[in-house]
Amino acid sequence: MAYRVLIADDEEIIRQGIEFLVDWERLDCSIVERCANGQEVIRFLEQSPSGVDIIISDIRMAGADGLDIARYVSQNQIPVQVIFLTAYADFSYAKTAIEYSVTDFVLKSDISEGLPRAVEKAKALLAQKQEEQKKRLDAEKLSRQNRRYHLESLLRSVALGTGPRAYDNLKDEEPYCVVTFEVTDSPQAVPSSGPASMAEPHIIRTALMDYDTVMIGLSSRQCCGIIFLDKSRHTAGGLVKALHDTIHIVEEYLKADAFAGVSREHLRMQDLEAAYQQSILALNNVFYSRNRVNCFDPKITDGTDSPVLPSIQQLIESLSEALRSDSPETILGMLEDYCASFIKSGEPFHIFKKNMLSVYTVLTADVKQMDMMDEWEMQKADESFYTTVETSKTFFGIYESLRKYLALYLRLRENFSGTQSSLIRQVNSYIHKNYNQNISLQTIADTFLVSCGHLSRLYRKETGVSLISAINNRRIEVAKRLLKDPRNRVFEVARAVGIEEPTYFTHLFTQVTGVSPSAYRKQLESLGGHPL
Template sequence: MYRLLIVDDEEMITDGLYETLNGRNMGLDLCKAYSGKEALGWLHRTRIDIVLSDIRMPGIDGIRLLSIIKRDWPHCRVIFLTGYSDFDSVYQAIQTPGVQYLLKSEGYPKVIQAVSAAVAELDDSLRKDEMVQHAQEKLNTLEVLARGEYFRHLLNSAKPVPSNLGEDFRKLNIPLDAEKPVYMAQGELSHASTSVSSYANRQESALAVTLLAESFLSGQARSLGMIDRFGDPVWFVQPSADRTDGNEAEGGAFILPYLEGQFELFQKACMDSLGISVAVTLRDRPCDWKELSSIYDKIRRQRQRKTGDGALMVRTATLDETDGACSNQERSPREKSDALAAHLDAGRRGEFLLLFDELTGSEREIGASYLLELYYTISLVLLSYINRWELGNQVAGVSALMRRDEFSSWEEAFAFLRKTAETLFEIRSSGERNRAAEAISKVRAYIEEHLDEDLSLVRLAGYIHFNPSYLSRLFKQESGVNLSDYIEHARIEQAKELLRNDELKVLEIGVRVGYEASQSFTRFFKKATGVTPQEYRDASRM
């Protein structure tokens, strides 16, 4: 979902544009600001994809906004509105790609047309264009492979980070500063196709996704991506030098919302161009390089607590000392069990069962000693998961996992392991659904209690700690209605109740349900009910 910000110092124009675009059901998340300064607040807090702004405003005008937008959000499209006769001179003065100009006198149809064109441009830019081609050209370079191997060593080694980290970075041409902290993000891939691809295809897809993300992050950040030993992408990010030179605080404050916004655009590009859904978990603050391995393990644990299906989610993880990392003892020494554990942790049921069947399908052709090792290797993967998530009372026959002699045949023993794994996937899926329902219930309660406040998608997403696009999709999935429609309905019902049972003035009731301007409240109410607030009050008291 694209996010559109309307900016004008004339409240009536801002509200009118908001209501007009909202009524067109264009699939946009709409925000509004009544000054350039308020617009900057939005731009510093979240990703904005389209800005519809007046050029002439007191304080921070549209031209100043444009320079900030092009610096911070290079993918953003800008549509300028002007009511001045010198439109041609303004147009000649500002020749910037991605910018449109309209006269206010051209009316709403022209605005809707311009917004539709901006949406189409954004769609085109996120398809398999030059960024994807550039990423694919780098797939098999020795430099990329060497960097990935080096960072896998850093993440999985029990030894401290080497003191000559900076020297290693220079030799491998790693575009990061070994003296400064680094943000870490982890990805989780799901192919649109229901079939499980080959190992080579999965690796190729993961590498394409990893490098594509670097293209999106390059505007305001230095980044490096790699594939970890579980086949998942991992990114290391620092603010670009020109963001931090002389002002570390500015770079640090901006980089997190920038990363969240760019990862959302990157997710859409992956789905549209590669047919791959990518969930991203991003730590909310940078870590020292010596903490890299520990933070990596902690983020992997946080990824298990996703809500709903987690697809296309950008989650910002807040880690503290109680977030334990997986110990070395939890990591089986067998390569195949590593893959099984990764699939189980990520909830990839199809991949897990396919690998399980590959491992256990040739039991008659191998010796009993190997089968015994295989049985207990898989048992340990399952038992480790059960213990970590305290599921012992929800899984039947847990004690039999470590007693192979309870089964009369290998076929029966492996069938028991398979059934146990399927039970774990069912428990996980049920928990995700329950957490989704709980999260949406929490959002509904917040809406009901704050009808007089800003209920933008960005604010609600911040309250529940989801990215806005994911919250919008999850709300529709759980509730059957769009979030914006739910908010409008709640405001209408509250307004009706106050009009029927309270002596407040119509203007005061409008404020109670989130409308500071009486004209906006009247338009909103009449559009929904067919009558004005006063007409509704008079009819209800007859």
């Protein structure tokens, strides 16, 4: 890299002499600017402070002189070396020049030999300062990395309740608050879609890039972080707005509902555990505020005026009665009231987890009995909810997941039993369970002791499709799921759904989906394994 040189002298012949008497290419330098006085140099530095490496200037010039240039460079800490040219051997300016760290003096009568030596000296000083700056930056980077690692370890031990709390090596810095984020399944997604991942919260780090943050993932649904507040740039209102923007980005990226709880502002790192607990309490306040971002408010969770908490047996009996009487609004309201009462009661969080698992068991028993979801979907729903209960650290996260499952269940229940007769519901359940057997209109009619003609007409009237189409649609639905596994060959998938002849299976699959099984699998691979 060529060093950039600026020449300043009020005599044009001297400027030309400097340019032509020195082999600048051999010195690995290039002249980038020529100035007739100090004002021009200072103007250049104001506009481009990093545009030059070495300034060669006459000491005495009309107006601003060489000392004015050196003073400006020193006061503004511009990383440039200054070399003075002088026609005087007494160096009457030496004391002031030393004060401003001038690199060297060169007599104008010795430009051809003295100036190259001074330039080499300036280059060596620049290289030395660059090396010192690199070491300083490396040390600062290492210090930041160590600080971040220490804070991440401390925050993880606080959030997970593991390990010692090592505060000794942390000094109190700028004010901070703790934020905990939690995502829940999207209302449009059935529980089988699985949890969105917050285990690596890089999205949040990027969204809050204007803040100094330390973020850690706690589970696939939750993460938390320390946000340091620079009072010269940040306000409480600005942080809340930034968190709302972050929530929007997270929801768009993960296709899930997201919420945040924010602690009070703290000054001492020893208060980190209290700040984290405040963020969790703030997140639970979603029950009352319904806001995406919730700031800690002790008045909401102070335990005063707590309603009587019913026992879990009473809750389950009430839910079961509401299920029998087909009162979905009553069921949802009952669950919300219980959760809100539980938070106010101050009962341990692990008891809440246990109780919600009991409620979920009651609901899923009804779903499984009525065959509203196939076995695979039910298994994925179970896994999703159990993961939520295991990993969530908030009442709200568990409640929200259960509420959405309950809403899905009620929707399925309404669709399942709303317009269909008892016979058709039984037929659908039979198809659901026996799609992989050699079933037909005749075998189903024989099973339910009705004629083929009556069953065919009734089924089409109530469902809008033929019974044979319903059987084939069920088989293709399962086949599409099996084709996602590359280990399953097409003829094996055909047999798994009750079709012995691979050619007929390919014909039927193409008729229903518009593409062959092999083409469908290729489309899956191109889309990263996601179903069409």
